[in-house]
Amino acid sequence: MTDMAQSAGWLIDNIWMVPVYPLIATVLIILGRGLNLYKIKELSMSLTVLSTFCGLIHALFALQWMFGQGEHVVPIEQNYVWLSAGAIQLSMGYLLDSMSVMMLFVVTFVSLLIQIYTHGYMKHDAGYSKFYAYLALFNFSMLGLVLSTNLFQIYVFWELVGVSSYLLIGFWFTRPSAAKAAVKAFMMNRVGDFGFLVGILTLVYFTVIDGGNWWQQHLAANPDQAFLSFRALGDAAPYIMENVGPLIFAIMALLIFMGPMAKSAQLPLHTWLPDAMEGPTPISALIHAATMVAAGVYLVGRTYPIFMESSSAMVIVAVLGTATALVAATIAVTQVDIKKALAYSTMSQLGYMVAAMGVGAFSAGLFHLFTHAFFKAMLFLCSGSVIHACEDEQDMRKMGGLMKKLPVTGWTYLAGTVAISGLAYTSGFWSKDEILVGAHDYSQIIYYVLLFTAGLTSFYMFRTYFMTFLGKYRGEAHVHHEDPVMVTPLAILAIPSLFIGALLSGIVFPGWPAFSQYIAYHVPGVEHAAHHFDAFSGIPLTSTIVALIGLFAAFFMYGPMRVIDPDMFRRLLAPLYNLSINKWYFDDIYDNFVENYCMVSAKVSSWFDRTVIDGLVNGTALMVMSGGSGMRQLQSGKVQVYLGALFFSVFILSLAFIYWLR
Amino acid sequence: MENLIFWVFAAVSVLAAIGVVFHRSIVYSALFLLAVFSSIPAFFLLNNADFLAIAQMVVYAVGMTIVMLFGIMFTREKFMEEEPGRRQRFYAFVLIAGFSLALLLAAGAFYTQYQVVTPGSAFIATIQQDGSTGLLGALIFQKYLLPFEIASVLLLVAMVGAIIIAKKSFTEESAGLKYPVSEKEYINETAEGMLKEYYEMGRPGSKIPGVDKAADEPEKTDNEMAGVQ
Amino acid sequence: MDLSIFNIGLTHFIVLATILFSIGLLGIMTSRNVIRVLMCLELMMNAVNINFVAFNNYLNPEILSGHVFAIFILTVSAAEAAVGLAIIIALYRQKRTVDVDEFNLLKL
Numbered sequence: 001m002t003d004m005a006q007s008a009g010w011l012i013d014n015i016w017m018v019p020v021y022p023l024i025a026t027v028l029i030i031l032g033r034g035l036n037l038y039k040i041k042e043l044s045m046s047l048t049v050l051s052t053f054c055g056l057i058h059a060l061f062a063l064q065w066m067f068g069q070g071e072h073v074v075p076i077e078q079n080y081v082w083l084s085a086g087a088i089q090l091s092m093g094y095l096l097d098s099m100s101v102m103m104l105f106v107v108t109f110v111s112l113l114i115q116i117y118t119h120g121y122m123k124h125d126a127g128y129s130k131f132y133a134y135l136a137l138f139n140f141s142m143l144g145l146v147l148s149t150n151l152f153q154i155y156v157f158w159e160l161v162g163v164s165s166y167l168l169i170g171f172w173f174t175r176p177s178a179a180k181a182a183v184k185a186f187m188m189n190r191v192g193d194f195g196f197l198v199g200i201l202t203l204v205y206f207t208v209i210d211g212g213n214w215w216q217q218h219l220a221a222n223p224d225q226a227f228l229s230f231r232a233l234g235d236a237a238p239y240i241m242e243n244v245g246p247l248i249f250a251i252m253a254l255l256i257f258m259g260p261m262a263k264s265a266q267l268p269l270h271t272w273l274p275d276a277m278e279g280p281t282p283i284s285a286l287i288h289a290a291t292m293v294a295a296g297v298y299l300v301g302r303t304y305p306i307f308m309e310s311s312s313a314m315v316i317v318a319v320l321g322t323a324t325a326l327v328a329a330t331i332a333v334t335q336v337d338i339k340k341a342l343a344y345s346t347m348s349q350l351g352y353m354v355a356a357m358g359v360g361a362f363s364a365g366l367f368h369l370f371t372h373a374f375f376k377a378m379l380f381l382c383s384g385s386v387i388h389a390c391e392d393e394q395d396m397r398k399m400g401g402l403m404k405k406l407p408v409t410g411w412t413y414l415a416g417t418v419a420i421s422g423l424a425y426t427s428g429f430w431s432k433d434e435i436l437v438g439a440h441d442y443s444q445i446i447y448y449v450l451l452f453t454a455g456l457t458s459f460y461m462f463r464t465y466f467m468t469f470l471g472k473y474r475g476e477a478h479v480h481h482e483d484p485v486m487v488t489p490l491a492i493l494a495i496p497s498l499f500i501g502a503l504l505s506g507i508v509f510p511g512w513p514a515f516s517q518y519i520a521y522h523v524p525g526v527e528h529a530a531h532h533f534d535a536f537s538g539i540p541l542t543s544t545i546v547a548l549i550g551l552f553a554a555f556f557m558y559g560p561m562r563v564i565d566p567d568m569f570r571r572l573l574a575p576l577y578n579l580s581i582n583k584w585y586f587d588d589i590y591d592n593f594v595e596n597y598c599m600v601s602a603k604v605s606s607w608f609d610r611t612v613i614d615g616l617v618n619g620t621a622l623m624v625m626s627g628g629s630g631m632r633q634l635q636s637g638k639v640q641v642y643l644g645a646l647f648f649s650v651f652i653l654s655l656a657f658i659y660w661l662r
Numbered sequence: 663m664e665n666l667i668f669w670v671f672a673a674v675s676v677l678a679a680i681g682v683v684f685h686r687s688i689v690y691s692a693l694f695l696l697a698v699f700s701s702i703p704a705f706f707l708l709n710n711a712d713f714l715a716i717a718q719m720v721v722y723a724v725g726m727t728i729v730m731l732f733g734i735m736f737t738r739e740k741f742m743e744e745e746p747g748r749r750q751r752f753y754a755f756v757l758i759a760g761f762s763l764a765l766l767l768a769a770g771a772f773y774t775q776y777q778v779v780t781p782g783s784a785f786i787a788t789i790q791q792d793g794s795t796g797l798l799g800a801l802i803f804q805k806y807l808l809p810f811e812i813a814s815v816l817l818l819v820a821m822v823g824a825i826i827i828a829k830k831s832f833t834e835e836s837a838g839l840k841y842p843v844s845e846k847e848y849i850n851e852t853a854e855g856m857l858k859e860y861y862e863m864g865r866p867g868s869k870i871p872g873v874d875k876a877a878d879e880p881e882k883t884d885n886e887m888a889g890v891q
Numbered sequence: 892m893d894l895s896i897f898n899i900g901l902t903h904f905i906v907l908a909t910i911l912f913s914i915g916l917l918g919i920m921t922s923r924n925v926i927r928v929l930m931c932l933e934l935m936m937n938a939v940n941i942n943f944v945a946f947n948n949y950l951n952p953e954i955l956s957g958h959v960f961a962i963f964i965l966t967v968s969a970a971e972a973a974v975g976l977a978i979i980i981a982l983y984r985q986k987r988t989v990d991v992d993e994f995n996l997l998k999l
Contacts, residue, residue: 638992640920640928647916668899672907679911679934683918688927695930698911702937705904709948714958718940721965726933726972733926733976737983776901781952798955798962806959813966820970828977 011061012076016094018058018104019147021051022139029133042119044129048136049115055143056108062101073098077149079226087208087215091226095149098519099366103146103298106373109496110290111139113489117381118282120485121388131171131280138164142291146298150228151200154299158196158259161292162189168287169279181275188272192262199255203306204228206240206252214239230302237309246310253306253313256299264296264350267324271586273347277339281384284339289346290377294369297353301366307357318358322439322446322453325351327584329456333463334580337394338383341464345420346376348457352435352450359446361438363516367504368431370515375419375427375497378490382413385486386468391477396467398475405479410469412490417465419497421458421547427501433540434516440539454543458550466558664708671704692730699723713795904945912938925982925989929975936968 025047032044066073079093094100115135122128141160148154170182207214215227218235225232241249260266265273276288287293300307300317307313325348332344349372356365387394389406403410419426422433432454439447473479506514556563570577582588634641674697681694699722703715781789788797802810911934918931940961947957979989986993 639994640991644920647920665899668903672903676907676910676914679914682927682930682934683914683921688924691927691930695933698934698937702941705907705941706944708899709904709944710952711944711948711955711958711961714940714944714961717962717965718937721969722933722937725969729972729976730926730930733929733979736980737926737989776949778901778949779952785953794955794958798958801955801959802962809963813963817966817970820973824973824977826977827974828980 008061008064011058012065012096015058015062015076015096015104015147016078018055018108019140019143021054022048022136022143025051025136026133026140029129029136032129041128044132045115045119048132048139049112051136052108052112052115052139055104055139056112059101059104059108062096063105065096066098066101075231077224077226077229077231079149079224079229081226087213088204089227090152091150092153093149093226094147095230096147099298099301100146102366102370102515102519104143106370107139107142107146107291110373110377110493111135111142111286113493114282114286114290114377114381117285117384117486117489118280120483121282121384122280125280127171131168134164134167134171135282135286138168138287138292142295145295148230148302150226150230151203151303152228154302155193155197155200158263158295158299159193161295162186162193162263165189165276165287165292168283169276171279171283175278178278181272181278185272185276188269189262192258192260192269195255195258195261199252199258200228202252202255203236203240206244206248207236210243233303234305237305241309246312250310250313250316253310254316256303256306257313257317260296260299260354261320262296263299264293264354265324265347266296266320266351266354267327270324270328270347271583271590274340274343274583277337277343281339281380281387284343285377285380285384288343289380290373293346293350294353294373297350297357297365297369300354300357301362304357304362308360314358314360316358318355318439318442318446321351321353321355321358322449323351324348325355325453326449326456327351329453329460330576330580331583332460333456334577335460336396338386338396338399338464338468339380339394341396341460342376342379342383345379345457345461348453349376349420352432352453355446355450356435356438359435359438359442361435361442363519364431364434364438366519367501367515368428368435370504371419371427371431371497371501374493374500375416378412378493378497379416379420381486381490381493382409382416385409385482385490386413388486389480389482390475391480393475393477396464398477399468399473400471400475401469401473402479403469406469406482408482408487408491412494413465413469415494415498417461419501420461421551422454422543423458423547423551424544425502426498427496429540429544430501430505433543436543437539451543451546455546455550458547459554460550462551462554463558466554466560471560667704668708671701675701688734689731692727692734695730696723696727699727710789710794712793713798901945901949904941908938908941908945911935911941923990923992925979925991925994926976928991929972929979932975933968933972936964940964 028047029044075095075097077093077095079091081089081091083090115132118131118135122131125131138161141157141164145154145157145161148157166182166186169185170179172178173182214236215232218232219225219227222232240252244252258269262269262272273288273293277284279288307317328344328348328351332341332348335341335344349368353365353368353372356362356368385406386399386402386409389402389409390399393399415426418424419428422428436447436450436454439450503509504515506516555561557566557569579585634645678694678697678701682691682698685691685694699718702722703718706712706715706718915931915934915938918934919928922928922931943957943961943964947955951957982994983989
């Protein structure tokens with residue numbers, strides 16, 4: 001037992017190795033490819049899976065460590081200063097607290113299963129090893145992000161995550177749509193990341209340059225924290241608020257929120273996420289459903305003291321999240337591409353989480369992140385299995401009746417659908433209803449919008465289920481059988497999808513630790529904001545009823561019986577239908593904007609660059625060249641010419657001499 | 663009397679100097695130079711520089727002119743010099759005119775009021791009796807001893823250097839390692855010829871006996887090399 | 892008619908030296924024969940010598956420093972002439988000419 005405790009302690013102390021394993025795997029795979037070492041391509045898969053598995057072991061022991069401490073987890077923070085410039089000391093390190101442990105577990109667990117699944121999905125792809133290298137690279141970035149101690153470190157990994165996302169979206173870069181989607185995702189994230197960086201710098205400005213070097217005193221009092229450390233934000237935020245006033249502070253908070261806005265696909269910057277489905281399906285499951293897009297919510301959680309300080313920023317966050325949830329849900333209703341529908345569903349759920357953050361239901365938002373990661377990853381993997389079986393067909397109108405051919409996929413998809421709809425005490429039920437309770441306490445409008453969205457969620461998710469798995473098969477492609485390598489992770493993921501919510505809710509099993517209690521204590525200064533959630537009170541009941549209405553609506557419209565013709569609604573609600581099918585015209589507006597304004601200014605800048613700047617540069621070069629060739633004529637090598645120049649200068653000098661010295 | 667001497671010799675020297683520059687024949691130029699050098703000691707004598715006048719006569723008028731003539735004889739390609747380009751001459755005239763003007767102006771500007779000093783009677787007596795040689799000797803060997811020694815070293819170095827430079831070339835032949843070469847091959851033994859040979863034929867000009875095949879048959883080598891050049 | 896200009900003084904020697912110097916310079920600039928260039932150089936040296944001696948005699952007659960300088964210039968010009976002629980001969984072996992315009996080895 002002591003050995004066990006010792007090794008557990010060692011694993012905890014060296015938690016920084018969790019991101020390092022995948023980095024090693026990446027480097028090995030890339031170098032191995034270069035040296036042509038991997039004749040057996042499964043070796044790269046094994047390396048990646050092994051690295052993630054080691055991380056999972058660390059994460060499990062970290063979980064044990066966390067639960068062993070009871071409700072008051074004392075965080076472990078280690079920092080290494082790598083750049084010191086006066087008051088600014090940038091550091092790298094790891095922060096181990098309940099939030100990072102939870103994320104660590106989710107990321108390693110889901111990654112591991114998806115990496116195993118990928119072997120089945122990408123078996124015949126030419127870029128098999130490359131894909132695993134990218135996966136490991138992503139794992140490195142994501143785990144580094146999770147363990148970050150300060151804003152600058154998280155920014156570094158934030159960008160790395162963006163890069164791996166870009167690489168993986170554009171994995172099939174020979175397809176123009178994939179390349180375009182990758183660039184689009186990158187550009188959209190640039191916009192957000194720029195705001196995020198400006199926000200960080202604003203924070204630095206108000207604490208270092210304009211703030212009397214607040215960090216020096218703070219770090220002297222708290223030696224284990226670092227410059228821009230998350231744990232210090234609880235003290236820093238009131239200080240800044242006092243100095244700059246609420247308006248500037250809210251702007252700073254919203255600038256920081258721009259990062260999550262892009263990464264978590266919130267409303268103005270969301271258009272990249274549906275297009276990102278051009279990437280291979282495991283990527284959609286891992287990055288664009290379970291982990292990376294949740295990083296935005298995670299960042300909001302990390303910087304929560306800042307948002308807590310500014311109620312106006314919180315309102316904007318809540319409204320944006322709610323709007324995203326509603327808009328995405330309405331778009332998802334009309335999607336016929338199974339992956340696109342799931343992508344909008346992801347966006348909607350992310351809106352839920354952000355809204356939860358905005359309304360102050362901190363732990364509920366992160367709880368939803370936690371449960372959502374499992375069932376959404378599973379849903380995507382199911383869709384991947386379906387697409388694989390139908391020979392790369394993604395259109396749900398050409399599917400149907402796949403339950404017989406793909407029983408495991410069908411059942412797990414059903415489990416995921418039930419979970420995301422929040423039915424019958426599945427995971428989604430607990431997390432989503434906690435959010436609804438929080439919203440109910442905060443604002444009635446947000447509550448009702450979210451409730452309506454819950455009904456829509458149930459409707460469109462069951463719609464996809466019915467269209468894909470029930471009824472008659474409508475496609476031409478020959479349906480293959482399920483691949484056991486792909487189905488096993490699905491079955492494993494189904495378990496947490498259904499039950500982990502109840503497990504950590506703190507209500508069904510009173511002896512078990514409750515998620516809300518552990519996470520709520522994470523932020524110093526944030527009081528235990530757990531809402532008095534009662535599974536049998538009015539709000540969960542209402543939401544369940546709404547979800548059931550959605551389910552029955554979907555059943556009647558798209559179920560095997562087809563009681564109601566969907567076309568009728570399409571005609572009845574033509575304006576709404578158009579709005580939904582055109583994705584609320586966001587893409588068109590952006591295209592228009594880019595076409596009319598950005599392109600014009602880009603052309604002007606380009607013209608300026610080509611004529612003025614290049615003209616200056618080339619002119620200088622031309623001047624030097626012509627001057628050189630002119631001077632070259634002087635170097636005739638004739639002594640008498642040189643002598644003439646010498647005496648001519650003596651002549652000039654003697655004239656000057658006479659003039660000045662007389 | 664002094665005025666007459668000055669004006670006569672001044673006219674001679676200026677006219678002769680013009681002859682040096684403008685006479686078409688280089689040999690005549692040298693003779694004009696001899697005339698200049700011969701008239702300049704008169705000015706020295708007018709300035710009480712008797713030793714310098716003799717030295718001038720010996721070094722310049724005799725030594726230098728003869729060296730020049732030797733130089734002319736060595737470069738005996740053409741005795742007649744071609745007409746210089748008109749343009750070049752025009753510019754030179756302009757330049758020289760300007761420069762002379764500048765010098766005259768300088769002289770006028772600075773030395774209009776010379777503080778002309780009349781020497782003491784004792785000094786005049788010494789000069790008239792013994793000449794300036796003794797005084798000059800005292801000055802050179804006392805005050806200006808070190809510069810004088812340096813000047814003598816300079817002369818020595820110049821002499822050795824001139825011999826080295828003007829010598830045919832520094833090859834095995836000059837070091838006594840090789841038999842004398844024919845005059846036709848003489849050009850090939852210069853540095854440029856050696857370099858050319860090195861780059862074009864891929865082997866150095868010097869031949870090591872016993873190793874180089876050509877060195878074993880010396881007479882043939884000569885002909886070959888002459889043929890190559 | 893005032894003939895006092897014919898009474899020689901320091902200025903006469905200076906002007907004479909200037910004229911000789913300028914003629915020498917002209918020769919250097921215009922000659923194509925390198926030996927003539929050398930001759931003109933000697934001419935300029937002599938002009939300088941006249942200056943030294945004349946200044947010494949008129950401004951500071953009791954100390955013969957000007958004469959010493961003239962002797963040094965004489966030495967240097969002798970050395971220069973010797974080395975210069977040696978160089979000309981060496982060049983002549985290379986180029987088979989004494990035309991200054993052909994001696995443009997300074998130009999790469």
